[in-house]
Amino acid sequence: MTTANLETAAPDPIRFVGQTDGHLVLIDQTKLPVELIHIECRDVETIWEAIKMLRVRGAPAIGIAAAYGVVVGMQAAADKPMAEFESRFDEVVEYLAGSRPTAVNLFWALDRLKATFAAAKESGKTTAEIHDALLAEARFIHEDDRQVCRAIGRHGAELIEPGNGILTHCNAGGLATADYGTALAVMFTCQDQGKEIHVFVDETRPLLQGSRLTAWELVQRKIPATLICDNMAAQVMKEGRINAVITGADRIAANGDSANKIGTYGVALLAKAHGIPFYIAAPISTFDLSLPTGEGIPIEQRDPVEIIHGMGKQTAPSEVQVYNPAFDVTPAGLIAGIITEKGVISPVTPENVAKVVAG
Amino acid sequence: MTTANLETAAPDPIRFVGQTDGHLVLIDQTKLPVELIHIECRDVETIWEAIKMLRVRGAPAIGIAAAYGVVVGMQAAADKPMAEFESRFDEVVEYLAGSRPTAVNLFWALDRLKATFAAAKESGKTTAEIHDALLAEARFIHEDDRQVCRAIGRHGAELIEPGNGILTHCNAGGLATADYGTALAVMFTCQDQGKEIHVFVDETRPLLQGSRLTAWELVQRKIPATLICDNMAAQVMKEGRINAVITGADRIAANGDSANKIGTYGVALLAKAHGIPFYIAAPISTFDLSLPTGEGIPIEQRDPVEIIHGMGKQTAPSEVQVYNPAFDVTPAGLIAGIITEKGVISPVTPENVAKVVAG
Secondary structure (H helix, E strand, C coil): CCCCCCCCCCCCCEEEECCCCCEEEEECHHHCCCCCCEEEECCHHHHHHHHHCCCCCCHHHHHHHHHHHHHHHHHHHCCCCHHHHHHHHHHHHHHHHCCCCCCHHHHHHHHHHHHHHHHHHHCCCCHHHHHHHHHHHHHHHHHHHHHHHHHHHHHHHCCCCCCCEEEECCCCCHHHCCCCCCHHHHHHHHHHCCCCCEEEEECCCCCCHHHHHHHHHHHHCCCCEEEECHHHHHHHHHCCCCCEEEECCCEECCCCCEEEECCHHHHHHHHHHCCCCEEEECCHHHECCCCCCHHHCCCCECCCHHHHCCCCCCCCCCCCEECCECEEEECHHHCCEEEECCEEECCCCHHHHHHHHHC | CCCCCCCCCCCCCEEEECCCCCEEEEECHHHCCCCCCEEEECCHHHHHHHHHCCCCCCHHHHHHHHHHHHHHHHHHHCCCCHHHHHHHHHHHHHHHHCCCCCCHHHHHHHHHHHHHHHHHHHCCCCHHHHHHHHHHHHHHHHHHHHHHHHHHHHHHHCCCCCCCEEEECCCCCHHHCCCCCCHHHHHHHHHHCCCCCEEEEECCCCCCHHHHHHHHHHHHCCCCEEEECHHHHHHHHHCCCCCEEEECCCEECCCCCEEEECCHHHHHHHHHHCCCCEEEECCHHHECCCCCCHHHCCCCECCCHHHHCCCCCCCCCCCCEECCECEEEECHHHCCEEEECCEEECCCCHHHHHHHHHC
């Protein structure tokens, strides 16, 4: 789990070093792209702070960090009697749950560790054995996400021809996951296969995840990449430089409508106008089959300061109204295919979604 | 010419105070939107610096400022004999021509003053009378541009219904002209007519003319305005909040293809996808009938630092490639109408362009 990625020079975003007395190493994403700083987390407080302050971000990455956070947090009670060990576990889990209360994957990971603890205790394991079981579960969550990313990359790479230009929006890369990410997994896999590609990266206002994170990941892996402002995508398409658009997704309805970072819907429309296929790359866990269509997905409004104060400097009059939706929903009809770890859903119909998600 | 705009609280972007011994007052656009600073230009050097440092920008505004710059520059030779007066004139014109050598309107305005000087001298006028003639010509250029803006506003306002939402991109406002601007002239005229509208403003990366200038102009005039990032335009259209898109243009070919700030073409495609009419507002002087189509318009590439260093802070890795086109070309087929001072060209065909431009 701690071996470096040998295909490329890119550092692992999350790395656990050692056994139950080990420590977690995270890339401080708030310092990118200017500095590559690794945080050595030797206590649960450091991990809590890293999640809280978005030093680690992206749903899968938060879940993985929290799982290792529990292992590190239990070190303080490693030689204590069972009652004290168990009370410490509850305390650590509750503490980590407060780091980012809106992150679904955080709770999902903590619940898995709770189930692991309960099962291990039930079967009469010692505190040391329970601690081992918690580490094994954290490693399983980590490895499972890695495998999901790699499978998405393999399925997506089949859609790409040598020499293709690919446009992506926001950051659906390794930093948000255990390893290869979702949309970027396709690019990384093409590189592993020796398939030459050129990636165009929307900077993705207001928070610039494209410039800060995606461009950084591509530069790290030496994949030819060109950064553009969001409003340049249409021009690049018109010039014939884009053969496919691939983005991630935050939530996908049963009919394939996909919520993703604001701007994705516009890019999908521009792709359609230029006859370019638009793909979503996302794990099966992104599907929410309780939603028949994307109509039901609420669109969070974010702080106007992100737009008015740009990058820490005021660039608009304070009196102007601001609309700052975090997401938009791309209708299934604009999506040529949804690339999952189980294969590509295409055409995107409720039947095909059900088949792949359930299958 | 020096009366304040009585319809609104917005300050005149360019104002000449007094007679030939008077001075020019400019808004320092580099300080917007945070501060409203007026520069009192009492010598030609101050005007030269204002043009050079983009304190005054926008093709018509540069021409007007340069014309008044000649008047102010001639004050140093006001009581000199004709030979000295004439030599000072040549010096002032040459000096101002060096302030922004790529600005076409700068040379156009200086050429008009040269013709005025020659005609006045030819007809036997004194130096004081020639100085008067130069001021009269500068005022004519200023007033002519004001009338053009007002006429564009009147023709455009006929296309807008009460309660309409209008999207605009970049800054085609009063700051760039004598007065009402081009695209914004339509909004200002609607307000003068008591027609309620709501304007959505694309921030317009990389240089944020939408946030910095357009939002400021609308706030000054108390026109309801909402600032969005460029990648939010599609979502606002999908929500049914936009009834028309209006932008300016930098150059228009004989068939109506229009070059304008990067991002305009994408907005036109998004408008089409949502069944929203897309209009260009521009004076007749913007047409270049020597170009049969927009294919011939060269697209200037700008400094990557505008994208990588956002607003003075590094937001992308320095190693990433950058594509930073200043303009794009919107094909005539996407334009519902071109709003000029002589009326609206619609449908946009070579025949209709020729009729209005020549007519």
